[in-house]
Amino acid sequence: MVKENSIRLNIGPVHPAMHGVLKLILDVEGDTITKAQTEIGFLHRASEKIAEMRYFSNYYPIMDKLDYVSALNMEILYASVVEKAAGIEIPPRAVYIRTIMAEIQRIMSHLVFIGSFGEDLGNMTGFIWALRERELLMNVVEKISGGRLAPMYICNGGMFYDFPQGIENEILEALSIIEDKVKHEYNAMFTKNQIFLSRTKGIGVLTKDMVKKYGITGPIARASGIRRDLRKVSPYLAYDKVDFNIPVENDGDTYSRFVVRVMEILESIKIIRQCIKDLPAGSSKTAVPWIIRIPKKDTFVKQESSRGEMGIFLVTDGADKPYRLKLRSPTFFAIRALEELLVNIRVADAFVIVASIDPVMGEVDR
Amino acid sequence: MVTLDKLKSGFKGELEVLTEEPKLSIIRIKNKKLIKKVAWQIKEEFDILYALSVVDYTPVFELNYIFSNYRNADSLVLKVNIDEKDFSIDSITDTFNSANWEEREAYDLFGIKFNGHPDLRRILLPEDWPGHPLRKDFKVDDEIRNWTGLDLKF
Secondary structure, eight states, X not given: OXXXXXXXXXXXXXXXXXXXXXXXXXXXXXXXXXXXXXXXXTTOOOHHHHHTTSOGXXXXXXXXXXXXXXXXXXXXXXXHHHHHHHTOOOOHHHHHHHHHHHHXXXXXXXXXXXXXXXXXXXOHXXXXXXXXXXXXXXXXXXXXXXXXXXXXXXXXXXXXXXXXXXXXXXXXXXXXXXXXXXXXXXXXXXXXXXXXXXXXXXXXXXXXXXXXXXXXXXXXXXXXXXXXXXXXXXXXXTTTSSOOOOOOOSSOSHHHHHHHHHHHHHHHHHHHHHHHHTOOOSOOBOOOOSSOOOOSEEEEEEEEETTEEEEEEEEEOXXXXXXXXXXXXXXXXXXXXXXXHTTTSBHHHHHHHHHHHOOOHHHHHO | OHHHHHHHHHTTTTEEEEEEOSSXXXXXXXXXXXXXXXXXXXXXXXXXXXXXXXXXXXXXXEEEEEEEOSSSSOEEEEEEEXXXXXXXXXXXXXXXXXXXXXXXXXXXXXXXXXXXXXXXXXXXXXXXXXXXTTSTTOOOXXXXXXXXXXXXXX
């Protein structure tokens, strides 16, 4: 029931300040939100139904379009679950290449977050800067895989092509530029900028209890003081062979969520450098037939994607297609917290909070 | 796992342990009416409902509740069967708040009713969508493929 002096505000699904096609229904009194509802499903493409109609090798392009800002993470997750179910071992070089690609994609994804977060605050320079740095890695991914946003690089048993000659030096060059910019220029633009601080500090506080109530994972949970990262808790790929830290902040506000992601970029750079140093020689692919049959079993794999813990529950029945494939997406749980986070704050701050969740609707709606 | 031993002794005859591994244990309960009691026991060790996956083995639907916690990498899969005589099961949202949208999704895509759910509406599909698309008997034809959501004739 809408009260007399309150207005119902429909924002989205198509709105420049919304990330993708998220719709917010806000009850506003003056400038303060009294009730918030979220509506999702505008980008629902029935990915889980499509999986039941595709061979195991033909589903990678669909995984690319789930979280299209970190497509390689999705591909690696799907490859891991199929390989675990079918009992395929991949060579050590493929493990290291996958780790490098996953971390490159994580840096790119977090740079998009920094850019769009700045843009929502009216800081257009930050947006241009972040995309400029992302372009360096985009070019690297294009040289390696041939694609930019949806690379289609990973396949069952490894990846389609090995690294091209001399790409290691290009990656290292790009990383040293990004490290320098993130450490110095971004501090001046964001974390030492008085306007940025007053817009983000103490806004949208997500406590530890709320994180556990809604089942939120990933950088958002780490910004609220929960030290949990699947790369450390249950190491997969080559994460148990490299040395890195998990950045944790305790305040749980939008500023912490920003800082955690910036710190994660620096940790990812550390991981890539170690992986390139230890990159083993040899074959990069186990030969696997295009059409494989997996006996009847249930397989569950979870990995740390850029936005939190992404999981796949795969049910097979001996056929060449999955019987059922369930995608567990992290932002699906985080979006629900908006209904509590947006109450009793200003409308102008609502966009900052939505941006700090960093939703990609392709992954929420599936 | 401590909880697993407690569950085994607490629900003798009703609960069956399929696999017991440190990272992923799979258990099955035979009676769907026990789901709330079992969920209450699981809450002692697991913080969140990680995912709810429904599998259509017509005429039986199998619900896979996956639980996880924030301390370690353990997961627990709880399997419950419901049959076509009664597509409904008790909601566990009062124990696990994170189950809210997952149960709405299962209702949306499979048509399973969750008794006691606070807000059981469709979540991904439009309100007037015919049928439940992830069931095996849902046929994907050209009318579905070319659906735009607009009332237009070309």
